[in-house]
Amino acid sequence: MTTSVLILEDDLQLVRLFRHILCHEGFELIHCKAVSLAKSLVHQLRFELALVDVVLGPDDNGLDFVRYAREVRPEMGIMVISGKSTTMDRIIGIQMGADDYLPKPLDMRELVVRAKRLIQRLQAHSPSGSELLVQFSGFVLDKKRRTLCTSEGEFIGLTSREFDLLVCLTESGNRVIGRDVIASLVCGRSWSALDRSVDVMVSGLRCKLRKFHPSEILIKSVRGQGYCFGSVVEPILWTQRV
Structure with missing residues (x-):
């Protein structure tokens, strides 16, 4: 079964790399470059994971999407991928609702491992008992x-x-x-x-x-x-x- 992933990223070269690597690992990708479109997508569709860049343009900030997605899709895993990699940047990302924060340049092997572990953890904690x-x-x-x-x-x-x-x-x-x-x-x-x-x-x-x-x-x-x-x-x- 494929895993549905939303990618919010304006670097098209990196997106092509995502498609090349992640599709072979069983991920199904949907890509967008704007926060407004990403919000619309998570509102209408179900994703297991979102990969989110922070700096998207002069008027767009990926953390705005992270905050929104955590409210409307609390069951979805969120990983921030950003060139902003100071300790404070990571703290802010986690506080906004991200589950993980990876600095650029990315090690794609690490990204795949972290993404799979996050999804496995979320699925493992999905309750099946009567007291839901x-x-x-x-x-x-x-x-x-x-x-x-x-x-x-x-x-x-x-x-x-x-x-x-x-x-x-x-x-x-x-x-x-x-x-x-x-x-x-x-x-x-x-x-x-x-x-x-x-x-x-x-x-x-x-x-x-x-x-x-x-x-x-x-x-x-x-x-x-x-x-x-x-x-x-x-x-x-x-x-x-x-």
């Missing part, structure tokens, strides 16, 4: 559509990893989850004592939840062990949705 819709502390978590919103219907933009982390925590039954487990389940890699990426990811998710519940600690730190969820999670039955 749950609620906690005034939030509604839809695991099928991969969305989080308030009980009033206001959507909260999460990155794919933040969403997977939240699912992991809400399914823990208030048990403590170690950083090594989170790194394995959410990031797909091993964890070391010097690795702060899990803590950074937890901090980002906390900030987004705290905007709506500033007085409630939903993700609790357990010193020397990891994290646990601090709210009661309840399934939403179909009768409650009518």
Whole structure:
């Protein structure tokens, strides 16, 4: 089965290289050069992955698309590919909603590996159980559509990893989850004592939840062990949705 990929890139030579390499790896590509068209495409079609350049022209910025796509297609993987490669550039890209950030010039082998791992991780966290819709502390978590919103219907933009982390925590039954487990389940890699990426990811998710519940600690730190969820999670039955 092919994987549908949207490419937002104005470098046509690079796009031709994408087609040459990625099509042989089982990817089906749709290319556009403008943010407005990319927004229209993700609104109408379903993509597993988007490859997004940041600098597209004097009036276009790929991060504008990243922010929009994360809202309307939270289940889609987003990889930023850009010549802007400072630490701050990468941080901003991730904060906007990107799952990964690759600097140019690209190593196509690395791009293929990262793209496949991202898609595999998203598919692995796609729920198949009965409790696909749950609620906690005034939030509604839809695991099928991969969305989080308030009980009033206001959507909260999460990155794919933040969403997977939240699912992991809400399914823990208030048990403590170690950083090594989170790194394995959410990031797909091993964890070391010097690795702060899990803590950074937890901090980002906390900030987004705290905007709506500033007085409630939903993700609790357990010193020397990891994290646990601090709210009661309840399934939403179909009768409650009518």
